[in-house]
Amino acid sequence: MTEPFGDIRLSCLSSEYGVRSLLTRLMPMLPDWGIPDETAMTLEIVLAETLNNVAEHAFSDTDDAFIAVHIVTKDEAICVAVHDQGKPMPGLGLPDGMLPDADVEQSELPEGGFGWFLIRSQTEALEYRRDAAGNHLSYRIPLSTNVQPSGDCCVNFPANNGL
């Protein structure tokens, strides 16, 4: 079995429709990369949440800015890096992402607060950095199948996942 491999840079406008457009361009590529369906589903939901957060909060005042995404498979995971030049995360940190309580009366059910829970619960090595160039968010999504590297494979994968 060959190891899943893909490396792509995409960008989208900082609007809900921009985010949708990026996801609908990306998703059809993943089977060709050898990404298992379960991992692809996880990537779509986590990427949707991260990009919608950027569009909604970092660029709350414009739909015409760019969000840059770099996705590369590496070490049995999909590594995602998102960069934007919008406003910083409040407090320069990431929200906790506690799962809202579902065990409540129907009228008290949460209608939001799921986004950061989905991101935090489905990713590894989640990091946020703010510098002069803007916001940098990165994380890994492990491939859900156990991929065995083949013994005689000598392909060198890109070492640098930075944007």
Added chain:
Amino acid sequence: MELATKQSGGTVTVTIAENRIDSAAAVTFKDAVRAAAQEADDRVVLDLGAVDFVDSSGLGAIIAVMKALPAGMRLDLASLRPPVEKVFRLTRMDSVFRIYPDLETAQADIAQ
């Protein structure tokens, strides 16, 4: 938001004809389904068989539709595709809704 409604007894079945209930679609989804649900007496069945993707905004919109229903009226879900089922499972909202594998099963449950 493209949808089709069918009334049978006190139940209105709302079939969503678009493939994403995402951040861009959440508000129009909520308004359209709430309007369709007004024809129901005791139950709304939301048929999500055509929907490939729901994000947290779409999930919030589905929950908002349920919360806006009159007391005693149910919102049940049918035909969740794997990515949609996954979001309900991860957020534990699969414990809040009755989820049927297909419309036939949902409708058969009315008769009981």
